[in-house]
Amino acid sequence: MTVATYAPRHRLRPLLAAACLGAATIMASALPVQARGPDGIADVAEKVIDAVVNISTSQTVEAKGGSGEGRGAMPQLPPGSPFEDFFDDFFKNRRGPNGPRSGGDMQPHKTNSLGSGFIIDTSGIVVTNNHVIADADEINVILNDGTKIKAELVGVDKKTDLAVLKFKPSRQLTAVKFGDSDKLRLGEWVIAIGNPFSLGGTVTAGIVSARNRDISNGPYDNYIQTDAAINRGNSGGPLFNLEGDVIGVNTLIISPTGGSIGIGFAVPSKTVAGVVEQLQKFGELRRGWLGVRIQQVTDEIAESLNIKPARGALVAGVDDKGPAKPAGIEPGDVVVKFDGKDVKEPKDLSRVVADTAVGKEVDVVIIRKGEEQTKRVTLGRLEDTDKPQPASAKSTPEPEKLVTQKALGLDLANLSKDLRSRYKIKDSVKGVIITGVDNASDAAEKRLAAGDVIVEVAQEAVANAADIKKRVEQLKKDGKKSVLLLVSNADGELRFVALSVQ
Template identity: 65%
Template sequence: MALASIPVRRALFAAAAAGFLALPLSAPAFARGPENISEVAERVIDAVVNISTTQKVAAPPTTGRRPRDGQGQGQGQQPPGAQPQPGSPFEEFFEEFFRRRGENTPNPREQRRASSLGSGFIIDAKEGLVATNNHVIADADEVTVVLTDGTKLKAEVVGRDQKTDIALLKVKSEKPLKDVKFGDSDGIRLGEWVIAIGNPFGLGGTVTQGIVSARNRDIKNGPYDNYIQTDASINRGNSGGPLFNLRGEVIGINTAIISPSGGSIGIGFSVPSKTAMAVIDQLRQFGETRRGWLGVKIQEVTDEIAESLGVKPPRGALIAGVDDKGPAKPAGIEPGDVLIRFDGREITSMRDLPRIVADTAVGKEVDVVLIRKGKELAKKVTLGRLEDGERAQPASLPKSGGADDDKSTVKKTLGLNLANLSDDLRKQHKIKESVKGVIVTEVEPGSAAAEKQLAVGNVIVEVAQEPVATAEDVTKRIDKLKGEGRRSALLLVANAEGELRFVALSLQ
């Protein structure tokens, strides 16, 4: 602390000498944030805990010399008192220093105990339930919850969910615990003040403040991404800690940061309380999650796809494939349908559907509204239980092969050479027997097809929602669409395994 105060005093002295301190700054110039942050922090901090885990791992081999029993410190051995706090910013520097010096380490076959630190918070004082991140306790042999007064409690894992990175722990305490309640994450506004409390770098309970920078962020971390983004300082060790509103309610679980250096740069992400509460309730009841399952593969409705399907304005989730054993099949949902409403909730984008379906009870019959060939249709579907989960249909890139060079409309317009799907081509590209359509034999570099990642070996199954069996069928469909003044052609494309996706190619 003394080292930090020296330059401060020097700066003040230099400013006084220059006469700058003669103009005192008003109190508001120093103010940042509302006045009641300290009151909220004092009220809730006892419910925020540190999470410590240990795991037995094999010691890594090194070239360092192991000292004989009874000897003093060998060259390069870490001296007493130089153990850095696990998770602290100094830990990696100590490890690197002694690794280079040839630090003595156990035999590679011996076991050592690795530890990690994180954060959590008590959600039920009577039952001793503690919420945290799954990655904080993943693969741990022992989990310890440390209260603000230093009390250590052994914890058991009630359940955990990898998809949302949430875990639920249970502890037993001889003295009363303090808990906090969840708030409404849907009600938060951009710019609203929030408080993060956690265990950064193993330092213990630390309070930081900031605002809600954004909502519904997709950081490609899982199928249900809808994070709250905040500039409240979140660092390594804050994972699993709570994000509070100014009423002292938990509106998020701090989970991830974007940082080139490993420290906070003001971009942190929290799982919204609405998502967390649904998961925690299921973990509490069943020890696992039980999500609804529709049995479809989906993809985004782009402007081109929306124009091709007559969806105005662009919205919803495009059904790219239907599982033969899933609930959607008997309900009459088909590839090419655009699902715009599910159980009374609007589907504004593809990302909405997996979350809404997952939050719906298994076995419930729900109403869905979809657009098929420009017309709205109503269906009823009884949800199953999620196994593999809803997922966006990936763009598959099969291996390239030979090409047939025909100078058709398709080649000139789309940049594709096509061929009828013969036994030889099926064998060459390892295409399953169940896949029917017209095979792509060449993709012109820089063409519309290349930009949309069509590849040699892909099979065109439909054009404008009409099945095609020959290359001539495709040509006729493209000519017809151009004659109707259509700006794009919607293709249903399969890879060798039969996985489907829709591709809209410009006809301009």
């Protein structure tokens, strides 16, 4: 379970509890029955409890002692520090009375962790979180009656933090099915069951606090937020509706203490079901790929593109080898509908494309220069490309005399060989380079910087700095409030930026 800090160990205060008991009894009798939650909670818990399992993992960790990094958590203190002797004694005691073993290397040791999961098939298929079993050498499933069985990993999806396990059952199992998380309503009662703090089989209840919550944890954030008590060890456990269907997988909490403060997040069952199906079938995720880079359509950008109201996903770049290019999608297009589904913001497009089958032909509705167009696209497959590409080494010739123009709070210059070399700009990047930015300007606020290259102004290509200045002056005369720039970085990655011309 992801939290801000570890939960503190609390001590019971029986005197305080006794003093408050009478008042609590009076208050409870005055409250309506509904304040305790619906009566069906006990029936649901009894029905599904045997399908909820504990996940036990072990991992071998190699640790080193001695000097430098080998001292593990030993703080690096200046010689003569008053804390030096204290920490030396502390870490020596941890290593044993004879100091470090084997010339400074400590023996490898095993670490254990516990999480939760649930059975979706009586053949022994279990769903949990990826972070519960990540890097584990051994995984065991512990049933509600205490039976411990070794499990195998079927597959994981790091982007949604989900994993599927399988084990050979020794008896008849209870399995649960997925419900429809799209039908959840705010305020609807939900039930969480899991293994908080290794207590096992713990049932808590609460309501749906929010849906479609984006907490910037991953590219496909779409969490259910609940105030049902979720703590360390609940990770991977199910969130049920009152019919006993799984409508989410408990994954994250926000907490300054490590314990529940009523803000928990679950991956919705619609997402989980699709991921689990692919992991069972392929052992991996095969997501759809459109081959575009997208960004938010701000009010300023919407005004520049004649889009009212601001909506959709703005195409900032098109992959030369992607499906969007042969379909005729271009930078500056705004995607407002994909395969019949409305796209209100970039995250909507990312999710719906990822959930669409590889190779499927879909209609993509775009707005180009104020008019809607429909493009037919055959989706490709998304490949993980997280490795950074090293910049190629380039020689630095003698600097040329720099001639600049000023516009929009920017110092602008024609893109010469000297400037291309100085800022390591790829040969494929064409336009006018920014050599300076006024710190008090709108451009600085929009994070434009020296080395960025302006490729287009108002969706028209530019070749020299004087041309930009003329176009900005013309836009002012035409009464425009902002100008839309297509900006490239040194590697050729594009983005749109709207700047005020007033």
